[in-house]
Structures are given as C-alpha cells and as structure tokens.
Amino acid sequence: KGAKPIVVSTWDFGRAANEAAWEVLKKGGRALDAVEAGVKVPEADPNNHTVGYSGYPDRDGRVTLDACIMDELGNCGSVASLEHIAHPISVARAVMEKTPHVMLVGDGALQFALANGFKKENLLTPEAEKAWREWLKTSEYKPIMNIENSSYGPDKGTTFNPLKLPGNVYNHDTIGMVALDADGNLSGACTTSGMAYKLHGRVGDSPIIGAGLYVDNEVGAATATGVGEEVIRVVGSFLVVELMRQGYSPEAACKEAVIRIVKKNKERAKGVQIGFLAINKKGEHGAYCMQKGFNYAVLSQKENNVLIDGKHYF
Ligand code: SD4
Numbered sequence: 001k002g003a004k005p006i007v008v009s010t011w012d013f014g015r016a017a018n019e020a021a022w023e024v025l026k027k028g029g030r031a032l033d034a035v036e037a038g039v040k041v042p043e044a045d046p047n048n049h050t051v052g053y054s055g056y057p058d059r060d061g062r063v064t065l066d067a068c069i070m071d072e073l074g075n076c077g078s079v080a081s082l083e084h085i086a087h088p089i090s091v092a093r094a095v096m097e098k099t100p101h102v103m104l105v106g107d108g109a110l111q112f113a114l115a116n117g118f119k120k121e122n123l124l125t126p127e128a129e130k131a132w133r134e135w136l137k138t139s140e141y142k143p144i145m146n147i148e149n150s151s152y153g154p155d156k157g158t159t160f161n162p163l164k165l166p167g168n169v170y171n172h173d174t175i176g177m178v179a180l181d182a183d184g185n186l187s188g189a190c191t192t193s194g195m196a197y198k199l200h201g202r203v204g205d206s207p208i209i210g211a212g213l214y215v216d217n218e219v220g221a222a223t224a225t226g227v228g229e230e231v232i233r234v235v236g237s238f239l240v241v242e243l244m245r246q247g248y249s250p251e252a253a254c255k256e257a258v259i260r261i262v263k264k265n266k267e268r269a270k271g272v273q274i275g276f277l278a279i280n281k282k283g284e285h286g287a288y289c290m291q292k293g294f295n296y297a298v299l300s301q302k303e304n305n306v307l308i309d310g311k312h313y314f
Helices: 014-025 031-044 088-098 106-115 126-138 228-233 236-245 250-264 266-270
Strands: 006-010 065-070 076-082 103-105 175-180 186-192 213-216 220-226 274-280 285-289 295-300 304-309
Touching: 006 014, 006 031, 006 274, 014 031, 014 175, 014 295, 014 304, 031 065, 031 088, 031 175, 031 186, 065 088, 065 213, 076 088, 076 106, 088 103, 088 106, 088 186, 103 106, 175 213, 175 220, 175 274, 186 213, 186 220, 213 236, 220 228, 220 236, 220 250, 228 236, 228 250, 236 250, 236 274, 250 266, 250 274, 250 285, 285 295
Parallel strands: 076 103
Antiparallel strands: 006 175, 006 295, 065 076, 065 186, 175 186, 213 220, 220 274, 274 285, 295 304
16 A cells, blocks of 8 residues: 555546546555546446447447557457447446456457347437437548547537537547556556447557556556547557656656657658547646547545546647
C-alpha cells in the first residue's frame, strides 16, 4: 500500500465511469476491479450510442461490441464483434480468467458468454434503430472525415466538422480507462460499439491488446480512442507505453504516437480523430490527440474528476 490511486478515462462520459472506479480504488481495491466497474457505466447507459447497450449498429442493423481488459500481471482478455451481451468488458474479463485464451470473437464469444451466465439481450434500442434506418436512406459511409468528439457539434454551439448523422449524434467514441491502485498496480479497460454503420465483422483497435489498450506494470498504461484503423497501424497503446519506458512523460509519449500516425500519411491523418491517454507508474497522466476536441477525465485525491482538453496536432 502507499501509492496514490488515480483513474483516468476518455471523453466527458468518463467522469461517471471514473466515479464508479473510484468507489473501488478509494477502499484500497484492485485497479482491475476498478476499471471493470468503471467502464460498465457507459456500457449500460441508454444515452450513450457508442458503447455497449444502445450502441449504433453496423450497416446490417446488428450491434457488435468490442472490448478488452488487462491487469498488472500482463493477464488480458478480449472479445470482438460480440452481439447481444450488454457488458462485453465482463465477458473479456471472463475470457482472461476462465480460459487459456486472450481473445474470442463473434459467435464463439457469444457462446462463451452464454455458457458463463451472461444474459442474451436485444441491444438495439428504438432510438438507435431509427438512426440506422435514417442512415440507410443514403448509406453514406465516410469514416475518414468523422471528427469524433462529444464537446463539438451543432448542439454545443459550434459547427466544427459535424457528422451527417441523424440527430447530430457523433458516431464514434470509445471508453478507455486506465488506473493505478493503492498497491501501485496498474490495469486498464477499453470498450466500444465501434464505428456506427461499419461493415459487419469490422473490428477496430479497442479489443486489440497493444492497439486500443496496453498495460505494463513496470512502466505505465495507455489507451486509445478514434479511428481504430489508424491506431492499429502503429500499435498505438503499446507504442505509448514503450515511449514512457524510454523516459517520455505520458503526454510526450501520446504526442509522439500521434506524430507516428501523421508520418504514415499526413493527408489521411488530417481527416481523422485519434486520442491517446496514458498514466505512468508515478500516477502522472497525459494525453494527446490529432484534432481539437478530445478530452479526458481525471479522478484522484488531488484531482476531483476534472475534465482536461487534450492538446492536438492539427
Ligand atoms: C474503433 N476506436 O472502433 C474505436 C472507436 C472509437 O472513439 O474509439 N471511437 O475504431
């Protein structure tokens, strides 16, 4: 004991998630339990259309969820393209704890979940279905130009690059959460419904260990949000942790990972949002993103669930 617990998570909806994680951390609980409890909050939220229950479906109208979790010992579990289960993060944890595997996908992941007591549910809410039916009229899919974020858009008094989705709802936000507990151990969780109206079977970075999430208990932990294809390309979260190992601060490491993506193709990078978020072993936090608009929530004894704007490349 003796470390100062901290939990950070992506986007403004990370604050409610942090509160749940803090309930565990403040009692000296494990970071692993904290991050699972934390991300279950947006997974269950009917107003959040980008994570868990009520997520926007793929182009076939199917809600397919991606999630992963990783602890201080390098144990990890993941599910991809999982349907009908409201808490994919808990299925990912069960994969980690009850199987010799790391990742289960699609029908196999569902079969495993049902065999382990998870309830089959309809995750497509009437609201999300309505949005999908609207989308079907044009079936326009341009993920490249999507600037995901929750603080811009017509509803917030700015017209900065709004998505053309019904109801002006932004179509991709993931919750990534990393935490340090009182024992000085790190863990992380990441969960999403992925890009709205994606091809059926598309999997992003979020359930890929090293891309959407990485934890190394000697160094730090990192998570990512944004266009997953870009994050996978540079194995983003692993990269951030390795840069911290070399002495970079969390923010500098996140910035360098963003620059790595830019270097691959600057024109392509201009049209996408990516956000990295990290903490190190000392409990220092930092983030960096491609475009203005990414923010993250920090909860510790010092920082009362403050929302911080990530610095941005463009
Ligand atoms: C994905 N990275 O499926 C996720 C989406 C996301 O903020 O993060 N949105 O590519």
